[in-house]
Amino acid sequence: MGLLTDTGSSWSLTWQTPNITASWTSFGEDSNGELYAVGGNTVYKITDPNLNVTEEQLERFKLFPNPSNNKITIHFNAHLATVQSLSIINSIGQQVKKISTLSTENITIATKTYAAGLYFVEITDNTGVKYIKKFIVN
Structure with missing residues (x-):
């Protein structure tokens, strides 16, 4: 050229x-x-759009263990009244699980039937804001 x-x-x-x-x-x-x-x-x-995200937003929830073999636990640091739904989404964008009623600070989700690969936990709060973290299933 x-x-x-x-x-x-x-x-x-x-x-x-x-x-x-x-x-x-x-x-x-x-x-x-x-x-x-x-x-x-x-x-x-x-x-990088992540530069505008506050620490409080990043720590809205934690998930462990990551990578996962049989299950993941999601711990909410925010008040549950602000959480509208939780979704698990696979790497091709398919929703594999959705929970609309959350009543505890810790939720454990079995992953042993999930295909190995990359997944996303998407939390939607009552204002429509989405918080997303990724995890791996071995």
């Missing part, structure tokens, strides 16, 4: 033949470690 050369104070781009006039996409990192994507004459800054 082309050759990018450092000229000391700037960069020079020399197109190689045949000259490609189609759009191109690239990724880059600046001197501060910020990530960028370039495409279609636009520069996009890549940000």
Whole structure:
């Protein structure tokens, strides 16, 4: 496509033949470690949405053991009145279990019949906010 050369104070781009006039996409990192994507004459800054999540939100619930062999236990740190539902979702997006009525701080779910792989616990609170953690079944 082309050759990018450092000229000391700037960069020079020399197109190689045949000259490609189609759009191109690239990724880059600046001197501060910020990530960028370039495409279609636009520069996009890549940000991590998890940086806006508070510690309290991350610790809304815990699950253990992870990885799981026969069962997982989910412990709620938040008041149960704020939890609307709990779902277990497999790696292809299928809901394999849903619990709508939660009455205890600890819920144990048998996983011995689940196929080995990656799963997600999705907690939905009474305002519709979802909290998701992943776990592995061996």
